[in-house]
Amino acid sequence: MNTRGQDSLSKSDDVRLVARALKGDRKAFEMIVRKYEQPLTSYLGRMTGEREAALDFAQEIFLKVYCSLGSYRPAYKFSTWLFKIASNHLIDHWRKKKIPTVSLDQPVDGDDDALLPQVADPGPSVVRKLELAEIRQKIERALATIPEALRELFVLRHVNEFSYEEIADIKGLPVGTVKNRVFQAKELLRERMEGS
């Protein structure tokens, strides 16, 4: 989620905080919560589309994390572990609610390249004249309309700033597939913005 130097510093900080929390230091776990509350709710907010639901989910996920701290292995990045739990929590929720999900094992709308047309015929540019703020608003609206499997990878990449390798770890997918899906998500967003 950061540069390499910050990464290793943050990783050792997290490992220390987890060790202290495991010894019963609640303050250490509170520091973990404060550090990750915003990235986690930003992710959950984009995935659920509702602020209140995102906060409820975040609370449940932090409880889950606290109860399974003993199973965290310091060899892995804490943030990757946390987001893996969050992602599984969302999948469980959608399964219980029977909300149709798009499997990441299957291509969305046909093969992987179906959404990646050649750009020789780009069509009229729709975003050039828009200001960045307006574009961001459109992105937020368009995000809610794309399949959650693509949305999740897009959010992990651009909102949470995970590397493709870290996302591959979180989702248990090959790096190439993750890259392809993120590009698909971006192109879908572009198409939806064009249509809005």
Add this chain to the structure above:
Amino acid sequence: MTTCPRPGDLYLYLEGGLGPYKARALEEHVERCAGCREALAERRLLHEAFTTLPPFEVPPDFAASVMAGLPEPEEIRSGWLGPLVASAASLVVGLLGFNLLTGAGLSDVLLACGRLVGSAAAGLLPFAAKCFKIAAILARASADLAAMLFEAAGTGFRTVGPWGVALVLGLGGAGLLLALFGARRHLSQGEEP
């Protein structure tokens, strides 16, 4: 690059993830192709928007509310406490179940359990004592054997004298070396020279 790049390559280029050779080829192509120039400009703007999406606002008391909902620290230390409590609880449930099914009083159940444990101990203790006795006999026999060997060696050395000892040691060493080299040669058979 003769053909127009795919959007994935444009995004990868904007993220700095395209290799230097491919990046230069893409730049050269974009200079020549107006359509791709426009596509790249559009993706550049989008990319900037994608990477600057605002974070969600979290209420200032969120962390406190998370902490208030957590169990006590003892509850997450499930090392031995959990199984211990679970086994004690299952024992109590078992005793109560037995009491309800047979109608025997709780004291009868406890007495029966005590008798069972006592009879098991009565069977096991003589067996453990026999094992201990056999182990003691074996230890004494091996100690006697070692003492006998040392004594025999001392007597032998005294009989043959220092020259004899030197001869025996020399022959023994040579035999050992021969055995070692022989084993090495045997093990290295079939390997590449």
